[in-house]
Every structure is written in C-alpha cells, then in structure tokens.
Amino acid sequence: MRIATWNVNSLTARLQHVLDWLIANPVDVLCLQELKMSDDKFPLEVLQSAGYHAAVFGQKTYNGVAILSLAPVRDVLRNITGFEDAHSRVIAATLDTPAGELRVINGYFVNGQEPGSEKFAYKMRWLDSLRQMVRDELAAHERLVLLGDFNITPEDRDSYDPEGLRETIHHTTEERQHFQALIDLGLVDGFRLFEQPEKSFSWWDYRMLGYQKNRGLRIDHILLSQALVPAARGCIIDRVPRKWEKPSDHAPVVVDLAL
C-alpha cells in the first residue's frame, strides 16, 4: 500500500490539484494539512466519489488536517491528547489492511516563526505533548505511521542553505532535538531508508523563484514504526504538482509499504 502526505495550503484553492493527483497516484491513504476550512466546508462528497473515506479536523482560515483512505477509518482522535490547543493540527485514525491494523497520525506541526518568540515557545510545548501522545500510541499500536508537515529540517542536508540559515526557524538545534526525540521513540525516517538525490526538498518558497532555483527545505516527513520498516519498498517526493499552475508550496511525499 502507498501512503502520502501533502500540505495543500488551502483545500479550497487546491481541490482540483488533489483530485488530479489522486487520479495519477491512486494512493491508499492521503494525509492533508492546511485545509484552511471548517468541517462543514470539507468537500466530502467529491472525495467519496473518488473512492475515499475521510476523517476531518478542520478550522476556518488556518490549519486543518484530514486523512483520506480507500479503507474505512476508525478510532479517530483529534488534536493531541491532554494538550489544550486552539489549532486543529493533529488527526489520528486506524485503518484495517490485509496484514492487520495500521495506525496513522497526521500532523501539521507548529511553524514557530522565530526562535525566542512566543510562537516558538508554543512549538516547543506542542512538540513535547506530541511526543507523549506518540509514545502512548506506539505502546498501543505496533504498526504506526507519523507523517505530515513537521516544519523541521532534520539535518543540514535537508536545507538549501544550512550555513546561512543556521539556528533560524526550521533549522534550530532545539527543533532538531525534538525530531530526534520522536525518532528515539522507535520511529524511522522513511525517506532516508532509501538512496535519495542530493538537495531533495518538499517545500519551496513562492517568492524569488524558489522552486526554479531549488531553494527549498525538506520539512514534510513520513516516520515508520520499527515493525513497518521491513515492509518499506520506497519513499519519494513527487515534485510534479509543484510545477502545476497555482500550486501548493509543498510537494507530496509518498511511501510504498508491502502490506
């Protein structure tokens, strides 16, 4: 089965891209971030017509996440257990596969704006709470995927300018320690299980011809629990829709699992 994550930067603005991409890439699961719409605006019928079930956690204007799945979803959780959050940033669900159940946690991680800011402090608190939730989820679900827009470059090679951007947002030691702490729970970066081209990124700034110059960051990730690693067959970033007219600034990331 194939599982994908894509920050669409408004599902209203990107619905046709999502539908077109799904026709070309009929993945089993597509996790979306930055819906920027309330639940009542979610285009459930058109996605059902495309064959997908959906679990949605929307929000007007900002944030919002959803899990689309060919298989029905159950045991849906919204936001981080035990963490009061005004933002809709996390949705978790269980799917049944031929090989057994699979837990999926889809996150739109906090941006953080600038180290030292109140938003950065919120990002750190949010990451602390997320880690506790993932720890508990892993204890309950051996086969688990944590994916989404992490807003963290795990390593220097995940940035177009690691020296110039050192200790700026997405590049700080603190953020990278949080990423590593998630890995230390027993997760593996699916993308790095496989040989990848240098300068592989998943986001490019709209400004200053960022995409054309490949000035990007790899901040969208798919982490696999140890039990899933033997099933991993590949992981790619699909840059194709980033070249479409009026694109999201993020590209989809797709993992192929032999499940």
Added chain:
DNA sequence: ATGACAGCGAGGCGCTGA
C-alpha cells in the same frame, strides 16, 4: 532590516506562513 508570494477574511490592507 526589509521585501519578495499566496491565501484568507476583511474591506480597499494586515496577518500568517516557512
């Protein structure tokens, strides 16, 4: 230090994103 894009909700620009 600032702005460059884009989307949103206003409301004829400001906020946020990364």
